[in-house]
Amino acid sequence: MKANQDQRIPYAVFENEMQLPILDITHPLFKASIDEQAYHLSFLKSARSIESLKKMPGFIRNIFVKMSNVDNSYLGGMRTLLYKLGPDLSRGIKLGLRDKWAVKQTSFMGLRIRLRDLCRLQSKILLARLKEFPERNLCFFNIAGGAAPDSINTLILIQESDPELLKGRKIEINILDIDTYGPDFAKRCIDVLKQPGERFHGLDITLNTIHYDWSGPKALLQMSLERSGWIQLCSSEGGLFEYGSDSDIIENLNHFYTNSPADARVTGSLIFDRAHVNPGYLGFTEFIGVQIRYLGLEGLQRILIQTSWVLEEFHEIDTIYMLFSLKKA
Secondary structure, rough: OOHHHOOOOOOEEHHOEEEEEEOOOHHHHHOOOOOHHHHHHHHHHHHHHHHHHHHOOOOHHHHHHHOOOOOOOOHHHHHHHHHHHHHHHHHOOOOOHHHHHHHHOOOHHHHHHHHHHHHHHHHHHHHHHHHHOOOOEEEEEEOOOOOOOHHHHHHHHHHHHHHHOOOOOOOOEEEEEEOOOOOOHHHHHHHHHOOOOOOOOOEEEEEEEEEEOOOOHHHHHHHHHHOOOOOOOOOOOOHHHHOOOOOHHHHHHHHHOOOOOOOEEEEEEEEOOOOOOOOOHHHHHHOOOOOOOOOOHHHHHHHOOOOEEEEEEEEEEEEEEEEEEEEEE
């Protein structure tokens, strides 16, 4: 029964009645879509490839940029979700030529590695809290969360580790985003996963969507106050720490700090600084026009000086991404 469930792929409805797989990082097809050695080698080669592309005629370069699917200088939440699914889980979805090409590219494998490793970090943090405080409810605040695959898959990892820890307590995933497509799909995923025979059947899980611009983070104050007795985790994967300004990051951290409990945590991803980032990644993002921040660990620590948060731990992914957790000083 368990083996069959692991192989089955549940689907949720996106817009226009399109059926999309619910991303599960424990599924064999997701695991098979990650080859860390191939990912590392691809960026060793890509610096030379980017230099070659820069020498090509302008119209060919424009075709390549369009193929890379950059929307307004960043990757949108649902398109990012598609690349996180990878080539096997996305098989059967009707995709345009650009997405068919992009989803197979080794360069986007980093999104899947980043998601997997952040979920592992978050589940480790929360497992300790859930075991220590069986009476407390659990709350996620997911800034620029899109379809919230990190929050959903963190719950999946906790359930795989100790399913009893999620029973009998309220669980909330609060997606704070200006996007509506991703959060709407996330809600449909939760609705499917709560059905009989699915992973979250019998669990008290609610998904809320809050229209949120991280330049005006006051909503975090009230929301964390209303859940002051809950276990709280604030996260931003591929969002605030990769695109937000110093002042935006500082304000969000300080607003969350004010009313959150003493054991609250912040997790997220950022990019290495320009001096240390993988040159292939730097060349690729600059070539396709992604306006990303190369914050780096020193940049994060510089920001933390202006908050009451301290770095708890960090994890590097091939000199590109850095995952981290923050705790209260």
